[in-house]
Amino acid sequence: MVVLLNSRPCFVVLILLAAFSCFSPRLCFGEDRITFSTPIKDSESKTLLSKSGVFRFGFFTPVNSTGRLRYVGIWYDKIPVQTVVWVANREAPINDTSGVVSISDDGNLVVTDGRNSLLWSTNVTVPVAPNETWVQLMENGNLRLQDNRNNGEILWESFKHPYSSMLPRMSLGINNGTGENTGLTSWRSYTDPSTGNYTVGLVAFPFPELLIWKNKVPQWRSGPWNGQVFIGLPDMDSLLNIDGFNLNNDNQGTVLLTFANDSFLYHFNLDPNGAIYQRDWSTSMNDWRVGVRFPSTDCDEYNRCGPYGSCNYREDPQCKCIKGFVPRNNTEWSLGNWISGCVRRAPLRCERVKNGSSNGGKEDWFLKVQKMKVPVNVQPSLANAQACPKVCLDNCSCTAYAYDQGIGCMLWSGSLVDMQSFLGSGIDLYIRLSHSELKAHSKRAVMITALVLGIVFVSAVCVLLACLKLKKRPGEPKKDRSVEQLLKRMEEVNSGDEAASNQVKLEELPLFEFQVLATATDDFSLRSKLGQGGFGPVYKGKLPEGQEIAVKRLSRASGQGLEELMNEVVVISKLQHRNLVKLLGCCIEGEERLLVYEYMPNKSLDAYLFDPLKQKILDWKTRLNIMEGICRGLLYLHRDSRLRIIHRDLKASNILLDDNLNPKISDFGLARVFRANEDEANTRRVVGTYGYMSPEYAMEGLFSEKSDVFSLGVILLEIISGRRNSYKKDNYPNLLAYVWTLWNEGEAASLADPSVFDESFEKEITKCVQISLLCVQEVANDRPNVSTVIWMLTTENMDLPEPKQPAFITRREKSEGESSDQSSQKESINDVSLTSVTGR
Known part of the structure; x- marks a missing residue:
């Protein structure tokens, strides 16, 4: 950073401030980079601190070790439990505090001792002079050696040379292009960082698997990857999906496993005992909280x-x-x-036959x-x-x-x-x-079947007698026919999906009394009203126990009806994911149809993106987080939940933001449940919102995962640009046409919202525009699936395919009786977006 001094007093003030700051070592040595002229000396207790404030790099001594050996590594800062995630000189510790980390004469990052003996080096060929390279500790814990003259080209990074820990955004696996095979290696003991006996990594086999070896002998295997999970893990549907795992296999020899998480205080570690532990920091416990562990039982032993x-x-x-x-x-x-x-x-x-037994x-x-x-x-x-x-x-x-x-x-x-x-x-x-x-086997089966049928018969008789007894009770209120329809609809979904029947049952979803919701919303007063849309009004409420809620109330004039309400209850009651809005219950009494959701105080995404004042709150890092969160929620719908779900109305007003501006997908009234063997469906009733609709859906009624991906691409472009998809400039009919022109002119980064644009983000913005354009390509098969989109968003320095021309879907003129998207005239509600059941 360059400071221009216009006066002597100003210079004196700065000198005094600098002198004062040096009373604190963290203020004095809080830089995140090393240059040729600014090495790190152990004798000066100097370290690097990442901009996130989470990671620190420098010299350390393992806790509880008997000696005073000094190692160079990366660890979590401000955490009372010393947790080292990477070590450089693990085989060559220093006996005193004479060690130095510096840029050597050949431009590499090196560790030397007091006798100037080389103990460790990045050991890469550097095409520039030593004073043209520098090292930076990134906010995610990645240590990078970069070329200062070539747009910060990365010459080496610790994420490509991990040790015992896997951090968010890191990749493990085989890269056929570079010949790299990246895995984890354990410490020898909890106090000795030297190379231990255990390693973990991916093997290609016919299908990728994760293995742990002890001295090159297999100890544990995950089972094959089926595109969503490793099928050899217990409770496989719930373990890796939550943690944002993704495996990219190009079937050409490159197999890479990554995971992303909202918090940097989260990692996987291969311990000296040969087990992989997932840990996240618990503030309340003031310690690391252990999640999954592999191997977890004796049976996991290979x-x-x-x-x-x-x-x-x-x-x-x-x-x-x-x-x-x-x-x-x-x-x-x-x-x-x-x-x-x-x-x-x-x-x-x-x-x-081989042994001669006739045929x-x-x-x-x-x-x-x-x-x-x-x-x-x-x-x-x-x-x-x-x-x-x-x-x-x-x-x-x-x-x-x-x-x-x-x-x-x-x-x-x-x-x-x-x-x-x-x-x-x-x-x-x-x-x-x-x-x-x-x-x-048949004899045993007959005996077992007879026993089971006997138990079922006795149970059925008991249930029948109980029902007859209940039926005779006087004063019992008659169950609402609509509730019975809802129960029947749930049974239909469950009957077609055995796995789904093990999920949340409708009976477990609270059925609120109408009077309770009326009281909570002050009799649905205007001051409690949050917004209005195709479904009807939405109100903020507060339950007697103090929980804030959002209540969607079906309007009699609404284009949506009981079918859409039932669809939303059936679908969303089975979904549990941090990037999906949570349905708390519903109410069906007489003519009243209401849905009760968790309350989102930060409104919907469009309320921030398209507001000149609020859009400044969404800085580039926050927007990236929102993009990734939407993708992870959509991946859960498409692949990771027990039901395969196509949303069909994904748009900015259907993305809600929680207290921390994390996104949650909402409004499942138009969602469609796919069976396991379904990839595409057709409908004569096209529903959703024009501008977000894929061409094959808008024109032919065909919808699939790829139609949701198209909508996702439009949303990503809106997030990047802060402009609506209906944005018109010069002769461009919409945002897609405008972006396509910028891309072809090599000006993709200029699309970024001026309130967040910074030259340091230019490369990242261009990549996000390219990913968005890949999502909105006209032909569905050309679009990537959501897991690939996540991979592209979270992986650095990868070559992306060139996008083909997107589909320019222009907004048609509305006919009478057709609902229109009011988002351009009024702010959308904060808890759930409202969608008409006809195209608009």
Whole structure:
């Protein structure tokens, strides 16, 4: 920073301020960068502090260590529990405080001791003079060596050379382009940062998996990645989705795993004991709070039960042979030594033919084993779900098959190793058995079925008697027919999705009494009114226990009706994500239809973006956070929730902002639930908002994940520019046309809202414009999916594809009786946006 001094008094004041600040080491040495002329000397206790104030870089001694060895590393600042996330000279500590971190004569970052011996170096070829490179500690904890002459080109960064910790925005995996294979390595002990025995990293296999090794021997595996989760993790649907994990596989040899989180006080660490811990800082506990842990049980140990053995940590003994198999060594098995595994009780047909048993007898069959961690060494097949069993049966070496929607048909040959039985998740595994095993299995099945039917019959009789007793009670209010319709609608959704039935049931969603909501909103008075839209008015309320709520009240004149209300209740009651608005309950009494939401004091996104005063509150960092949050909420809808949901009305007024300006997607009245095998649907009733609609939806009624991606792209452009999608300039019909012209002229960064534009953000802004244009391409198949959008937003220095021309959807003239988007005339409400059920 350059300071211009116009007078001697001003100069004196600055000198005095500088002298005063040096009484505090943090004020004096709070810089976030090292240059050729400003090294860090341990003797001066100098360190770097990131702009976020979260990370510090410099010399440290591990806590509880017996010696006074000095290491150079990065740790969390202002946290009483010393937590080091990266170490440079882990194999060459310094015995005293003579160490120096500096830019060497060849432009590298180096660590030297008092004798000027080189202990560690970034060791890259630097194409410039040493005084042209500098090192900066970024706000996310990434240490960078940069070229000062070439637009800050990154020559080296600690995120590409991690040690034991994975921080938000960091990538692990294999980069085919650079040949890098990035993983984590444990410390030798909790007081010794030198290289430990454990490593963790991604392997490509046929499908990417995460593995932990001890001295290069596998200790744990995550199971294959199916495009959403690792299918070998217990409770896989709830673990990695929450933490914002994303895996990018280009099928050309590059497989990279990243995760993003709103807080930098959050990380994954490979501990010296060989376990991966997810930790986040708890202010109330004043300590790190441990979330997930892998391995988490004894059954997670790789190949614990040997071939054809399955592990279940809830049972004793934990290891059992799969049906149709017996222990290879009964003595060892009874003593709890299961590593030798199990063997078949009866040979398969191909083996019988091979041994000369005429034609081998009857065909083999498959035993269905539910909720399993699939074995190692899976082989892919192009067969669909129906053909998968036959492909395995026709191959004598095939011993099992499974089918996953995200992966497809999976086959196994030879012994089945590293299987585990899960409780709440897992894959149905079909294991090949001899036909002779079918008879024994059938007898057991008949006995079990008879027992179950008996229990069901007795239960049904008890329920019937209870219902008859309740029916005779006098004065019982008759259930509203609309509530019965709502219950029926929920049952219909659940009946088509077995997984969904395990989620929130409608009976668990509070049904508010109308009088309670009337009292909470001061009888729906004007001073409680938050806004008005296609659904009807929305009111702010306060429940007797003090909770603030927002109440949507269906207007009789509304274009929406019971169908949309039921749809929203059914859909949103099953969703739980930090970037989705939370539905607290509903009310259906007589002609009244109301929905009750959590109250959002910061209104909707459009109320900030398009207000000349409020838009200044949304600085560039906040806008990036909002973009990522919207993407993560949409990813949850598309891929990570138990229901696959297409929103169909994504727009700025349907994005709410919480106390910390974090985004929450709202208004699911027009959402559509997709079944697992659906990718696209068609409707004659086009609903939503013109300007945000994809061309294939507006013109042909086709909607899919990619139609939501189009709407997302429009919102991203509005966030970047602070302009509505209906923005017109010169001869440009809308914002998309204007942006496309700027892109082709190489002026994409000029799109940015002037209130947030800064030259230091120019490269980042241009990238965000490019990502947005990729989302609004005319052909749906050209658009990226949401997980790819997140990957592009959160990954630095990656080559993005060139966008093709977007679809220029112009706003049509409104016909009589058709609702129009009022957002250009009035501010939208703060708790939920309102949408007409006709295009507008």
